[in-house]
Amino acid sequence: MPNMSYCRFHNTVMDMEDCFNTMYEAVDAREPMELSKDEQRAFERMYDMMRDMQIMMEEVTEMEEELKEIG
Numbered sequence: 001m002p003n004m005s006y007c008r009f010h011n012t013v014m015d016m017e018d019c020f021n022t023m024y025e026a027v028d029a030r031e032p033m034e035l036s037k038d039e040q041r042a043f044e045r046m047y048d049m050m051r052d053m054q055i056m057m058e059e060v061t062e063m064e065e066e067l068k069e070i071g
Contacts, residue, residue: 019046
């Protein structure tokens with residue numbers, strides 16, 4: 001079920017924290033994450049999306065700051 005718009009970012013950040021903790025534990029233990037093929041593909045897709053998302057978040061933040069100055 002998709003996230004409802006009123007809690008989309010809240011729910012997603014909790015899931016991202018879970019992913020982050022899994023990666024952190026793997027790095028800390030110096031052990032592979034042992035992902036299934038589907039999870040490995042999702043990991044790679046997430047990696048690419050996060051790079052794009054950082055750029056988009058910077059653009060959104062700049063736009064919102066500009067709009068606050070105007071209005």
